[in-house]
Amino acid sequence: MSLEQLNANSFEKIIYDNEDSCLVIFSRKSCHVCKEVVPVLEELQPQYRDRVGFYYVDVEEDKNLSQRFSLKGVPQILFFKAGEYQAKLAGAVDEDEVIDKIAEVLES
């Protein structure tokens, strides 16, 4: 299943108002590394249904979001819990790294 894309408004609502435990991948269409990491998240998503939200931000469409977190590259996966930024993973991460990070920062 594909990831739900967020824009500046929905980002605000889901991360800060609802305080969902979630991860957000910052990505761009022309990035080949992103094309490898996004499917990894798409496959993991069902395992975490109702526990962890999986979202997608296109850095070209929403430049201000990547600037807000002073990101210097894609893909990066940012982890949020209780309305607060917790941690991030950069580059070509694999399934295990994502699972470990979720366990560490979102489910501990």
Add this chain to the structure above:
Amino acid sequence: MGDVTYDLIIIGGGPAGLTAAIYGGRAKLRTLVINKGTVGGLVNTTREIVNYPGYGQISGSDLMKDFKKHADSFGVKFSRDEVVSVNFAQEDKIICTKKGQEYTAKAVIVACGSEPRLLNIPGEKRLQGSGVAYCATCDAEFFEGEDVVVVGSGDQAIEEGMYITKFARKVTVIVLHDEGVLDCNKMSGERAFQNRKMEFVWNSTIEEVLGEANVEGVKIKNLKTGHSTELPCQGVFFFVGMIPSTHFIKESGIGMDRRGYIPVNDLMETDLEGVYAVGDNRVKYLRQVVSAAGDGATAAVVAERYIEELNAFSTSVLKSDKKVLLLFFNALNNESLEFSTLLEETNQELSEPYKVVKVDTATKKNLAQKYDVKIVPSVVVLDRGREIKRLDYSMEKEKLKAQLR
């Protein structure tokens, strides 16, 4: 879960693997490509390819989509998975993946390509995504108006460096060699020297990436003087060459060179029977899409022949109702040709109690190895695939007859 037994399994879906798949599929081999991530491999990272015949100009990922579509049209199966271990010791090769699948195949083509080499210097991993980058297409825009350092001087370093100048204020290239010497092609080198945003630091390498939360600079070491200097910057792009992605296969006993590249002969055969290596992960001179494709075609045709031999051998020898005389000969060896004629004659005179199967050791080394045959002519007597004895070589018909009775 799909099928787990195939004729041909190809590990890696870059141009070498996809071409092998096209040939395998067309030869009606049950063919599976196991590929981690998006099909296309490293070619996907190339914005523009201008030297693939028939395509004046195309992006790497578009070209790979065409390769994939072509393979699909011949019924090739694809699995997005990662091979974690292999066992090539038996005739049936076993391949285990990260998703827990265990596949078997008669022949395997290793086409897993290569990956960017890391320098493993302090700060490199910690600041990835915070200024340390490996892909200009992906990340150059984040450095709008900033100072960027590029490490390396190959085609990729110089071409990507020039792309970054579209966004950055200044790009400083750190080069190992003496002034004026770059590893890239001449045309790109000349264009880089003319680019006013490009600067070069010669005879140098990087020792450390500096910065707390984001990259703030790099420590440059001059290899001639041994002196270190710091250069402030907001971004560092590493293009320091590639290493073959063959680590998962090391345990299989396949021959590799010191750096992990697999040596093969003209037929793309490795030192393991039924296992071939193609594209960037083999020892070779030119690593381009067109040469990778050529490798893939060769390996698939050789693999097809190998599988055909296996099948033929299985029906004509191992499952034969009659006892089999497996005659190992060499077409260049007269003695073994004469012996071959004599053996057939003798068998006929005894009203053919045996089926004679001739094996040319020049082309079927694997069979010679399997039966541990070192000299020609040699004859192994098989009953339903089991060896019951070996004949003593003799050019006297009566002596031969006696052994066959």
